[in-house]
Amino acid sequence: MSVTEAPDSVGSAAAQPAPATDRARAERRLGWYLAGPAFVVMLLVTAYPIAQAFYESLFKFRLTDPDAREFNWLNNYLVVLSDGVWWQAVGVTVLITVITVAIEAILGFALALVMHRALTTLRPILRTAILVPYAIITVVSAFAWFYAFDINSGFVNSWFGWLPGISENTNWFGEFGTSVTVIIASEIWKTTPFISLLLLAGLAQVPEELQEAAKVDGATWWQRMYKVTIPNMKAAIMVALLFRTLDAFRIFDNVFIMTQGANDTEVVSFLAYRQTISRLEIGLGSAVSVLLFLCVVLISFLFIKLFKVDLASARGER
Amino acid sequence: MGRRSTSAAAAVVMVAGLAAACGSDDGTPTLTWYINPDNGGQVELAQRCTEAADGEYRIQTSLLPREASAQREQLARRLAANDSSIDIISLDPPFIPEFAEAGFLAEIPDDVADTVTENVVQGAIDGATWRDELVAVPFWANTQLLWYRRSVAEAAGLDPENEPVTWQQVIDAAQSQDKFLGVQGIRAEALTVWINALVTSAGGEILENPEAPADQVQLGLESEAGQAAAQVIEDIARNGLGGPGLANQDENGAMLQFQGDQGSFMVNWPFVWAATLAGVEGGNLDQSLVDDIGWALYPAVAEGEETRPPYGGINLGIGAFSEHPDFALEAAECIVTPENQAYYMVTNGNPASNTEAYDDPEVRETFPMADLIRESLEVAAPRPQTPYYNEVSSGLQSTWHPPSSVSPGSSPEEATTLITEVLKGERLL
Numbered sequence: 001m002s003v004t005e006a007p008d009s010v011g012s013a014a015a016q017p018a019p020a021t022d023r024a025r026a027e028r029r030l031g032w033y034l035a036g037p038a039f040v041v042m043l044l045v046t047a048y049p050i051a052q053a054f055y056e057s058l059f060k061f062r063l064t065d066p067d068a069r070e071f072n073w074l075n076n077y078l079v080v081l082s083d084g085v086w087w088q089a090v091g092v093t094v095l096i097t098v099i100t101v102a103i104e105a106i107l108g109f110a111l112a113l114v115m116h117r118a119l120t121t122l123r124p125i126l127r128t129a130i131l132v133p134y135a136i137i138t139v140v141s142a143f144a145w146f147y148a149f150d151i152n153s154g155f156v157n158s159w160f161g162w163l164p165g166i167s168e169n170t171n172w173f174g175e176f177g178t179s180v181t182v183i184i185a186s187e188i189w190k191t192t193p194f195i196s197l198l199l200l201a202g203l204a205q206v207p208e209e210l211q212e213a214a215k216v217d218g219a220t221w222w223q224r225m226y227k228v229t230i231p232n233m234k235a236a237i238m239v240a241l242l243f244r245t246l247d248a249f250r251i252f253d254n255v256f257i258m259t260q261g262a263n264d265t266e267v268v269s270f271l272a273y274r275q276t277i278s279r280l281e282i283g284l285g286s287a288v289s290v291l292l293f294l295c296v297v298l299i300s301f302l303f304i305k306l307f308k309v310d311l312a313s314a315r316g317e318r
Numbered sequence: 319m320g321r322r323s324t325s326a327a328a329a330v331v332m333v334a335g336l337a338a339a340c341g342s343d344d345g346t347p348t349l350t351w352y353i354n355p356d357n358g359g360q361v362e363l364a365q366r367c368t369e370a371a372d373g374e375y376r377i378q379t380s381l382l383p384r385e386a387s388a389q390r391e392q393l394a395r396r397l398a399a400n401d402s403s404i405d406i407i408s409l410d411p412p413f414i415p416e417f418a419e420a421g422f423l424a425e426i427p428d429d430v431a432d433t434v435t436e437n438v439v440q441g442a443i444d445g446a447t448w449r450d451e452l453v454a455v456p457f458w459a460n461t462q463l464l465w466y467r468r469s470v471a472e473a474a475g476l477d478p479e480n481e482p483v484t485w486q487q488v489i490d491a492a493q494s495q496d497k498f499l500g501v502q503g504i505r506a507e508a509l510t511v512w513i514n515a516l517v518t519s520a521g522g523e524i525l526e527n528p529e530a531p532a533d534q535v536q537l538g539l540e541s542e543a544g545q546a547a548a549q550v551i552e553d554i555a556r557n558g559l560g561g562p563g564l565a566n567q568d569e570n571g572a573m574l575q576f577q578g579d580q581g582s583f584m585v586n587w588p589f590v591w592a593a594t595l596a597g598v599e600g601g602n603l604d605q606s607l608v609d610d611i612g613w614a615l616y617p618a619v620a621e622g623e624e625t626r627p628p629y630g631g632i633n634l635g636i637g638a639f640s641e642h643p644d645f646a647l648e649a650a651e652c653i654v655t656p657e658n659q660a661y662y663m664v665t666n667g668n669p670a671s672n673t674e675a676y677d678d679p680e681v682r683e684t685f686p687m688a689d690l691i692r693e694s695l696e697v698a699a700p701r702p703q704t705p706y707y708n709e710v711s712s713g714l715q716s717t718w719h720p721p722s723s724v725s726p727g728s729s730p731e732e733a734t735t736l737i738t739e740v741l742k743g744e745r746l747l
Contacts, residue, residue, distance in 0.1 A: 060743065063398045064705070086747045146571035151563035152571050169562035174720060262505035262719060264564070274747055277391050279708060280398075284746070 050293060057286035064280055076287035085215070096180065097248040100187045104244060106189070108195035111115065115196070116203045134193035145186035149173070149188045157225065176263045183254045184232035191247065195240045202236020242303040246296055268292050347375045347477060347642045349405040349649055352393065355384050356634060359666035360408065367652035373597055373742060375645040375701070381455060386410040386507050388709070397422040397637065404637035405646040409454055410444035410708045411633055418448040419705040424636040424643045426452050434654055437697040441629040442671035450704065451530065455650045455696040458662060459671035460630035461694040462515070462585050463687065464488070464614045470582040471612065478614035482625065485550045485617045492559050492582045500572035500584025503564040503721040510701060511628045512585070513718060516547035518626035519697035520619040524714070528704040530739040535704065537734040544730035546619050555721035565720040588691055589629065592667035607712050613687045615694055630700035631671060669695070712747050713737035
């Protein structure tokens, strides 16, 4: 059985531009009028700070010693990139990103299926229940998880003491493995609803006729899943993964609350925070921030070019 | 109708409240005092000094974050932007050199300096001084004591009250009684406090030339004192004496452990006394626990050598961009009078920096160890007085944490390398 895709679900990349008519030009102008204000706001709140950060990153500049500010080309980048601390932080960030996104994708898909197939009467309750963690502020959820696992105030050790490897003396935030496990678990709990919502939208786009045709052909549940459902919602899956990966790569709150970067759990955002806000080294911190930005750009680029994520088709525009 | 008039009245009250907060309605200048969180003592002192000013000015308080490092971050950002709303600042002493060097603190005239340092313990004066000038007004001064369970000390054959003890004796005693030792192993300022006390008690200094420019700062950790300090931490961590939560144990965590069945000895600030009494009053702790608690001077590193307990507390800086620096100075002088310090000590558990306050009958009643606190303050050692304190402290915390990784052979060298390179701008932190 071959992969069956709805003809218009994935847009063709090589659409030829048609010669512009008066009407098309008017529409384009209207488009600019409508999108222009938002575009200007975006320039002000994102492009300007990014440009400013890049400019600052070229200086040796400490906030408490503004007179000693001096231009030092790309030296800050050299310091950052030649430091093991940076690569360690990148490694930890990638580790957290890969594990959380992989688990969330599977879990999120399962939850989306449950929501999709749930009885009409149950659906609102189910969706609300699944969405609750996402409605909680990350800092608050980080504190909740921290206190649950904390050796002094936590209940996890006494409730799960019967499991191998857990006792009342397990210090979850005392070493790398256990710290990162709690950070990842908290992250998954908090953001799986986000990914499942995006996937639910994708599921709703799969044409029911294709499913029925597959059923008539005698396809099993698994065959329909692999040959019909997943190929038809590929765009939605990729967009969900892209958004979550970008989000996960910028993880900050959980690490800040739970370990403050102790036990080698430092992540890239936290490194930028430490240089800019704690050390007040604006130049060095800006360099870390610019590099973080470049990482995010790289991830987007990889997703869009290698995995051919099509944002327009995921939104149902084409 | 009724509802509408009520909400209109509420709006009027709110607007009136806002106008009063700005202090512009009657022309009385309003000073803003940025305070660290406490049990309401500083708010009360602001009220008292507003009354004492007799209409000349009013003091309002603004609350800073709980962590000392977060307080510094907020203040530094505001002051770097020349925030004129900052008139008086409750400042943690280690950050005073950085603020003074950056020009964030207004000058303190000599006559005021003389008044506010009279009868003040030397540690607090040192902590408020930068480049031989008093740059902040000493307010309250903190120091750590050795707290111990009398029953455990007795069983181990120690009498810390009458004979000064060393870290080795305390370690051996806790080990022989199979109990936990209360220290602060969390990767936070508390760890630096402990390391500094150990290094200075062993006769060394973390920084040899704290006033030097960043790229010329010399560390004193690669010395016998640095190794002795690392040895103490290693002995405690490797033998599991700090308890299972040592790697993220702060002052409060150490206190809770000390109050439990496994408690034996603990180094901690005097707030633990007030907190334990409050626990008994609230019914969470037993009176027998209080009767079992003894106190003594901070342990020495080597027998016969003088101990240098940690010094902490809060000093008052005057914002350099304040619109009313004269009033702010006057207000600071009012806040730190011995009577006010005694009040603050009794109600909030924070020891006075002025020795006169220790003669107050209420202080003596609430703190049976008042004389010991004063004695400890006289010998206490401040943390390195450098404008780059944050780098030094964070560098120590990242190389000497977790405590189980500390070793005399490698930790002093690692910290020296990291901090030196960070100060030269060659490394991230």
